Amino acid sequence: MSFDLNSLLRPHIAKLQPYTSARDEYTGKEGVFLDANENPFGSITEQDFNRYPDPYQSELKGEISKIKGVRPSQIFMGNGSDEAIDLLYRAFCNPGKDNVILLPPTYGMYEVSANINDVEIRKVSLTSDFQLQPEKILAAADSNSKILFICSPNNPSANKVKREDVLFLLKNFKGLVVVDEAYIDFSDEPSFTTELDNFPNLLVMQTFSKAWGLASLRLGMAFASEEIIRILNKIKPPYNISGLTQETVLAAIANKPKVETMIREILEEREFLLSELKKFPFVQKIHPSHANFLLVKVPHANQVYDDLIAEKVIVRNRAKVLLCEDCLRITVGTREENEALLKALNKVC
Numbered sequence: 001m002s003f004d005l006n007s008l009l010r011p012h013i014a015k016l017q018p019y020t021s022a023r024d025e026y027t028g029k030e031g032v033f034l035d036a037n038e039n040p041f042g043s044i045t046e047q048d049f050n051r052y053p054d055p056y057q058s059e060l061k062g063e064i065s066k067i068k069g070v071r072p073s074q075i076f077m078g079n080g081s082d083e084a085i086d087l088l089y090r091a092f093c094n095p096g097k098d099n100v101i102l103l104p105p106t107y108g109m110y111e112v113s114a115n116i117n118d119v120e121i122r123k124v125s126l127t128s129d130f131q132l133q134p135e136k137i138l139a140a141a142d143s144n145s146k147i148l149f150i151c152s153p154n155n156p157s158a159n160k161v162k163r164e165d166v167l168f169l170l171k172n173f174k175g176l177v178v179v180d181e182a183y184i185d186f187s188d189e190p191s192f193t194t195e196l197d198n199f200p201n202l203l204v205m206q207t208f209s210k211a212w213g214l215a216s217l218r219l220g221m222a223f224a225s226e227e228i229i230r231i232l233n234k235i236k237p238p239y240n241i242s243g244l245t246q247e248t249v250l251a252a253i254a255n256k257p258k259v260e261t262m263i264r265e266i267l268e269e270r271e272f273l274l275s276e277l278k279k280f281p282f283v284q285k286i287h288p289s290h291a292n293f294l295l296v297k298v299p300h301a302n303q304v305y306d307d308l309i310a311e312k313v314i315v316r317n318r319a320k321v322l323l324c325e326d327c328l329r330i331t332v333g334t335r336e337e338n339e340a341l342l343k344a345l346n347k348v349c
C-alpha cells in the first residue's frame with residue numbers, strides 16, 4: 001500500500017526538530033544535578049517530587065511494550081488519550097483546510113478537539129446496529145481528509161465494529177485511521193495492535209483510565225509506526241506524564257493479575273446488571289456490550305434520568321444523541337452500586 005506520511009503531515013511540523021531534554025547528555029541516576037533549575041532540598045511532601053520526570057518514559061514504555069506486544073518505539077504516552085487526540089489534529093490537520101471523518105454516535109472528544117483546532121468535521125453515521133458504513137465513509141473523504149476516528153468497542157453504543165470493515169478502511173482510506181480501543185479490555189476482540197506492521201496508516205489508542213482503574217492519573221497510549229510516534233513525541237509538552245503517574249503505573253503493571261481479577265468481576269457484574277435490567281418491563285432494549293457500560297433504551301429517558309438523580313444515582317443521559325434516542329448509558333458498578341441502581345429504577349419507573 002502506498003502511504004506517504006510526510007505528505008499527510010502539516011508542513012511546519014515536518015520541519016520541526018525533536019526537542020532535547022536538559023538531561024539527554026547524561027542519563028545516569030547519580031550525580032550533582034544543577035541543570036534544570038529544580039529545588040535541591042526536595043519537597044515538603046512525603047515523597048520527593050523536586051526532580052523533573054523522564055520525558056521519554058523509557059522504563060514505563062519498556063513494561064508496556066512487554067504487556068502489549070509492541071516495540072517501545074511504537075508507543076506514545078499522553079496525558080490521557082485525550083491529549084493524543086488533540087496532538088493528532090495539531091500534527092496532521094491544517095486549520096481551516098483539512099477535515100476529519102467522525103462516525104456518530106461516538107466519543108465526544110473527537111469533535112470537541114476538532115473544533116478547538118478549527119478542523120472541518122465530516123460525519124458518516126453508524127448503522128442502526130452501530131456498525132460502520134465503509135463505502136459511505138470513503139465517499140465522504142477527499143484529499144483533505146487527514147484522520148478517520150473509529151471507536152471499537154464504541155462509546156456510547158458499547159458494541160465492537162466488524163473487523164473486516166476496519167481492515168477495508170485501513171486498505172482504502174488515504175489518511176490516518178485511528179482505532180480507539182479505550183474499552184478493549186472488556187471485550188473478547190483482539191487488539192488492532194497486531195496489524196501495526198501491516199498498516200503504516202494505523203494508530204491504535206488505549207488508556208489506563210478504564211480497566212486499569214487509573215482515570216485520575218491521566219495516562220493514555222497511542223501505538224503506531226515509529227515515524228508517527230516520532231512526530232507525536234516531537235510536539236508533546238516535554239514532561240506531559242508526571243513522575244507520580246509513571247511510578248504508579250509501573251507498580252500497577254507489576255500487579256497485573258489483580259487488574260485481570262477486577263476485569264473479570266466487572267464482566268460478571270455486567271452480566272448481572274444485564275439480566276436484572278431485562279426483567280424490567282419498561283426496558284425496551286439493551287444493546288450488546290463489549291465495554292464496561294450498557295446502553296439501555298427506556299421510554300421517557302429524560303424523566304428517568306432526572307428521577308434517578310433525585311435518588312442520587314447518576315447515569316449518563318444519551319437521549320438526545322443520534323441513534324441513541326431515549327437511551328441511558330449506564331456504567332457497570334460494584335454489586336452494591338448496581339443493586340442501588342436497580343432499587344432506584346424500581347422506585348422511579
Ligand code: PMP
Binds near residue numbers: 079218
Ligand atoms: N476514548 C474513549 C472511547 C473514551 O470513552 C474515553 C473516556 N471516556 C477516552 C478515549 C479518554 O480516555 P482518557 O481518560 O485516556 O483521556
